[in-house]
Amino acid sequence: MLRQYELVERVKAYDPDADEAMLNRAYVYTVQKHGSQKRASGDPYFSHPVEVAGLMTDLKLDQETIVTALLHDTVEDTLATIEDIEANFGGEVARLVDGVTKLSKIETMPEDERAAENLRKFLLAMSEDIRVLLVKLADRLHNMRTLHFIKSPEKRARIARETIEIYAPLAERVGMYEYMREMQMLAFRYIEAEAYETITQRLQQIRESDTGQVDAIALAIKQALSEAGLKVEVSGREKHPYSIWKKMAERHVTFEQITDIMAFRVITENEADCYAALGVLHTVWQFIPGRFKDYISTPKNNGYRSLHTSLIYENSMRVEVQIRTRVMHRRNEFGLAAHWAYKQGDRPDGQVGWLRDLIEIVDASHDPEELMEHTRLAIYQDRIFAFTPKGALFQLPKGATPVDFAFAVHTDLGAQMVGAKINARHMPLRTQLQNGDVVEIIKAEDAEPQLSWLGFVVTGKARAAIRRAVRAKEREEVSELGSKLFDEIVERIPSKIGKKARAGAVERLGLEDEDALMYAIGAAKITDREVMEALVPGSTADLAPNDDWAQQGKAISIRGLTAGVGFHLAECCHPVPGDRIVGIRKRDSGVEVHAIDCITLANGIDDDWLDLSWGSRSAGAVGRLRITLYDRMGALAEMTGILAKNHVNVKSIALVQEDAPFASWEVDLEVQDLAHLTRILSALRASDAVTQAERI
Template sequence: MNFKFQVPSSKFQIPSFKFQVSSFKSQTMIRINDIIDKIVENNPDAELDLVDRAYIYSARVHDGQVRLSGEPYLSHPLEVAGILADMNLDVVSVAAALLHDVIEDTHATEEEIKEMFGPEVCHIVAGVTKLSKLPFYTSQARQAESIRKMLLAMADDIRVILIKLADRIHNMRTLKYHKKEEKKKKISQETLDIYAPLASRLGIYWIKNELEDTSFMYIDPEEYSKIESLVSKDKKEREGYVDTVKKLIRKEMAKANLKCEVIGRYKHFYSISQKMKSQSLAFEDVYDIIAFRIILDTKPQCYEALGLLHALWKPIDIKFKDYIGRPKPNMYQSLHTTVIGPYGERIEIQIRTWEMDKVAKSGIAAHWGYKEGKPIDESTGKQFAWIQELIENQENVKDPNEFLENVRIDLFPDEVYVFTPVGDIKCLTKGATSVDFAYAIHSEVGNQCTGAKVNGQMAPLKYELKTGDIVEVITTKGHHPSRDWLKFVKTVKARSRIRQWIKTQEKARSISLGREMCEKAFRKYRLNYNELLKSEDMKKAAEAFGFKTVEDLIANVGYGKITPLQLVRKFIPKSDESEKKKSDSFFDKLINRVRKKKAATGVLVRGIDDILIRFGKCCQPVPGDSITGYITRGHGVTVHKTNCINALNMNSERQIEVEWNEEVIASYPVKVLVISRDRVGLLAELATIISKNGANILNVNSTTRESKMVDSFFTLTVKDTQHLNKVLSAIRKIKGIREVKRIDS
């Protein structure tokens, strides 16, 4: 069938574009004139010419491209632009949304976009563009660099991330058209790790909730369906209860002449699942499946309404939070309280003004004033200083896995608010310590920190700070960070600064060791190391090994990544090399001691053959996991999962690339936690199901809680992650099972 895009309301005639589509319904598309109508509704004086031209250009360069759904590709930028128009963003944002994929997916260039639409639109489009066209060794490196670029652009212009979030929303809505389940899960996990927390930090909760629920549906479809059916089961009864509570609240507010709107809403499925897991609750024990919201005109009315509710129903003290007096960093404001309502049921209630409700829905988009070219006001800019801090914390992190892990930590939603002795507030990650606080003040304060007073009393450096604490840091000139601090610090800034100092110290030691090892090796081949060190040949050797400087090359000899003999071979003829083949340096002998002549292992180490391989007991990787290796002198290479906390704390200079050997079929141990209701015969049934699915039980340990819930820890052997997922899926189907998950040691 034919489908036309037309724009009647513009300053010049826009041609219609026809697309041949086999099965496509026009009512599912957002038309460009709908977007323009929305812009005009929000801003009657908006300059529509930019949007018109962006639409025409996007339609032209995307012509002939089709999405997996069968829709013309242009449907995607139109949907993204429509989402931004609904968020009341300016014409530059909408134009950039229409163009956001043209550099990546068409012949368009940045220069062309800049010339046709100006530097502002070009900057935003370039920030949104992924780096899929650039070569990277791993998908993690590509993902890390893409997100790094996006965050850098976001620091200059927040509209980059708003477009990216809208882009991700539409991609998640159409994820069902991907055929590969693993691809769906990978995209969903990235969404859950990066984009949903970003939406939360920006205060755009409707995007956060939709991204979390959609990701949850693909990552764990069984659990999603289970919660969906449980929520639907007693829906009519719950709706009656909602009506009763709303009437009681309205009646109480009316007595005090408080004009308000009362809304009852269901908790999102992902939120219910997380609560069940974190608190080991059955669905029936999650009391706040339904939450209520009261919206009033003024701030004083909010506090008055709170007093009326606490007089009507008994409040639960520890559940009260005043986000009006102390707003969240993303400017979210509300009073949160939980009370014992009708029939003894717990009720969660949020109280806010209409303005606060607007911010809660739109987040930063409600404050970022770009209309008519006006920049954001200074006070709002300060609220989002964390974006710049996030960039600064990551600027020296080269390892892609460490970078992604740090970004996840920085986006962690829970915070504590602590005070300096002069009353300045510092917002830190939940669980942050006195050392984290010291680094939040200044890097040098953190490096020289030797103690801390919390509320006037001396406290250990690893003491976890609480909201309201007053912290005074004690420093000693000449003091240096300790590696042990990495075991308890929580903030990315503290961790990165400590690692940076340690790396500097270790590099100096490794250069010294590398120089000594090279001098010995070069002497054996009658080569003058000191002369060659300054030569062009040494620079070429460094480049051949993939290092920018000769210093980095020598340091990596000291680290153990390059052997002195490998370097010597760059400077001797092959005939001389054969004569000296039996002559090895100290480090070569060290490597040889850990090499074993044995059958092929399940892991291949890039650049080294026949070396001892060990698997980290902390994370127990299996084929299918993303892995990395670490050189350990005298013990070969230890293999960890890339997101293993121990691996992330190791010196990245000792990291070496490894990959699974697909030719080797073996069994690998994994630890699994099964949480279930206690009943007779459960353990026997678990053992039978595990055995039927081809896994072997190496060890099992069960503990029964007072609540009659049982925690069973299994050590199983499996072939790969696909085999493990099959076993876990079979266990979930057993009656009485509440949760099944793989765990680290």
């Protein structure tokens, strides 16, 4: 553990003007506040914030960040308050400490919800000051270094999984590759222990049998570049076990089939020498087509700049080479942290483009599961580059489509898109973009996001925006249905219902406004009896105890038919109570009841039309849905589970189309009314197993 004077000397070494007194006060403060607290290792607890502060000095960060690192656990784990921090160390440090502090209530939440709430808090704090994330990443890195002291295997696995799924990708997104690699390595051994041991042993065998091959290749590269008059440094290393395992999983290959286990780094004097070195290497050795990437002319979103190429060395050995300047190397390894070094005058404003997208996702996600899904999509790597017709560059994940591109440009553009041109050709919206594509978005003012887009978009921003738009549309439809049902309820009340009665009903039912009332009625969250009583207290006194207008089990009744005339519900449109309906008088078969928007009616029918309406809302009508699932194990079971939870009787189910990776089913459901059917559709559309659910 760093001693007090050692920490101060580290800061003074790169910032002679640092406030030594404040650094000393912060060190003493954290030691006093944590007192006799112990870590799982048995070490004094204050050793942890001191080590985190040490990691911050390695990055040459400003004194406020060092003090924040020292104090980051005091509010959560001691009697100290944010007000105490502000009084002793100023408002800026207090704000940073508050951003890093984990709320105690988070620890009592379920695992997914806790992780989501933690992530939500840090994303919002990061939007104001990126140093919050830098301290948090150092905090997580030190905790991972001491994870083996935690006795519970389940807790170790949970922390490791959270690290590899959230914090390592966040480190990558701010360009802190050193942190990212070490987090991945440390987490990998707990998440995939067997794979970690196997790959580590194989790498050890290679090292033991190696007769200086890595050094020999590095020397050959340096000699070739020196002969061309270039002054360079060359170093070689083997890729770490997690990187190898990930490549094995992605390519579905064995360890023996991984040919580029070794990677070499060439450090040059300036940018021009990077390209000169690349030309030399491609002349001396054959390069592998498709494996060259120029991140100098087109940097990654996190500011990463380097040339990447793969060469075929002797005996068909594949070798990966990265070429960069010394300045690029420093910024590549430590990313945004390098910009925050104490001398830098061009500090970032704390909100880079990808971070703004994450904040938008926080606002759009309506539950923890969605937040985690959308954020993971947003922070993982593997990017491609695409351009607008005017030449603006956008980075997207591999597999991104024109829909993802449109939402990346602007949320409103994505919401209004109706088509796309890729390299001046009209292409389907599900087309996957390639590096260098020029994408033109075709839009219309009255367009809106389609639920089917969720089947192929890959960015968290697009997915969150589409789901938010679909939810808003569904709410509008349910509220519209509720308004119609409200009118029916009002007809059953003998007294006249005005605005005052409506306002009183909203208040009695504890709802926000009239729209919330209509939504509650349409979604069957409240019964007819409750609405009547809220409108006119005492109006249900004469009703039988079970005489609820939505009582299940009543036979379907139709108003507008002559007594004794038979009817049946048309199978072309499957009308259910709540639909606007008309009757078609058929010879020898009574009256056929259709939904008003039935395609059969639109095609023209010569028979007599009857203006009909539903009697009391009732169960027994059959609605037909077309549900498209991801064709994977458990998807059908998840669909039927949703139907069971919504108390629906499945009359028939049939597979109608298979189009990998999707499978479409037609399902006939016996439902109570349109509100019941709408709830079922909403539940299906919210499932990750379902890519599309429509009534037909």
